Amino acid sequence: MPKGVVxxxxxxxxxxxxxxxxxxxxxxxxxxxxxxxxxxALLELRDEVxxxxxxxxxxxxxxxxxxxxxxxxxxxxxxxxxxxxxxxxPFGGLAGVRRRESPPEQRWWWYVDLYHAEKxxxxxxxxxxxxxxxxxxxxxxxxxxxxxxxxxxxxKEARSHTSVGDQHLFQGEYDDAIVEYETAVTIAPNxxxxxxxxxxxxxxxxxxxxxxxxxxxxxxALGDDLTYYLVLGKAYEMVAEYDKGxxxxxxxxxxxxxxxxxxxxxxxxxxxxxxxxxxxxxYELASxxxxxxxxxxLYVMARTRMAMLLQRSPAFGASTAP
Numbered sequence: 001m002p003k004g005v006v007x008x009x010x011x012x013x014x015x016x017x018x019x020x021x022x023x024x025x026x027x028x029x030x031x032x033x034x035x036x037x038x039x040x041a042l043l044e045l046r047d048e049v050x051x052x053x054x055x056x057x058x059x060x061x062x063x064x065x066x067x068x069x070x071x072x073x074x075x076x077x078x079x080x081x082x083x084x085x086x087x088x089x090p091f092g093g094l095a096g097v098r099r100r101e102s103p104p105e106q107r108w109w110w111y112v113d114l115y116h117a118e119k120x121x122x123x124x125x126x127x128x129x130x131x132x133x134x135x136x137x138x139x140x141x142x143x144x145x146x147x148x149x150x151x152x153x154x155x156k157e158a159r160s161h162t163s164v165g166d167q168h169l170f171q172g173e174y175d176d177a178i179v180e181y182e183t184a185v186t187i188a189p190n191x192x193x194x195x196x197x198x199x200x201x202x203x204x205x206x207x208x209x210x211x212x213x214x215x216x217x218x219x220x221a222l223g224d225d226l227t228y229y230l231v232l233g234k235a236y237e238m239v240a241e242y243d244k245g246x247x248x249x250x251x252x253x254x255x256x257x258x259x260x261x262x263x264x265x266x267x268x269x270x271x272x273x274x275x276x277x278x279x280x281x282x283y284e285l286a287s288x289x290x291x292x293x294x295x296x297x298l299y300v301m302a303r304t305r306m307a308m309l310l311q312r313s314p315a316f317g318a319s320t321a322p
């Protein structure tokens with residue numbers, strides 16, 4: 001209790017009752033099986049607890065211990081969204097209960113099924129984006145293999161190391177990825193994309209001198225600035241350094257404003273940063289430009305990313321749930 005605040009008997013009684021109610025919530029939500037309409041009573045009790053805590057806080061009482069316990073209850077509610085909905089099926093589920101009770105949106109526990117669905121949607125989106133990245137990588141590898149069919153044994157060996165390095169990169173195992181890329185460029189110093197990735201990973205680790213040296217080697221190996229900035233932008237995106245990735249892609253667009261690769265990669269960064277309208281614009285432009293230039297692999301990649309993005313359901317509003 002804050003200094004100078006006197007707890008009256010009524011407040012003390014209210015505090016005791018509140019702690020009993022919180023305990024009731026803890027026990028109730030911990031075991032929901034077979035509760036049926038008892039779940040509805042728990043939701044109503046959660047309303048009552050919220051009102052009581054707010055009133056006591058307004059009177060000057062320090063309610064942090066109670067808020068901590070309530071937060072624990074709320075985490076349980078959030079995790080058990082599916083079970084809560086199941087127990088309320090005789091009432092039409094949470095949707096039916098909401099129609100009957102008309103709870104305010106601020107009382108998120110009455111909408112926990114929607115928040116749960118939103119979490120599932122976001123998880124699906126992450127999975128689809130991962131699949132999309134894999135599709136792009138596979139298509140890119142096929143393109144490289146078609147272009148450089150008949151690689152000499154030295155370059156084949158180097159590429160085997162970059163492939164392993166790519167796997168480590170996708171899994172966030174950056175130290176292991178560095179080892180593979182370093183091995184690859186030692187075997188074949190002309191692998192510009194491997195030098196770029198090394199430069200990015202060195203940059204992440206604060207190894208500035210090594211990063212700059214790798215970027216310089218990449219420029220020399222790749223031979224032109226457009227390709228260098230495209231590869232650089234994609235590499236930064238793969239490690240979630242979106243600002244640096246965007247800066248590189250913008251430089252590529254300064255060189256060639258109609259580069260389908262640049263628009264595809266910029267769209268990917270926009271998508272990763274939830275700027276979906278801009279992402280769709282870039283994907284559509286990338287597909288048109290690739291079609292004009294008869295770059296079939298890029299056209300397929302751009303259309304695939306567009307389709308994946310368009311299939312997403314509308315996002316719910318900002319959540320206040322735990």
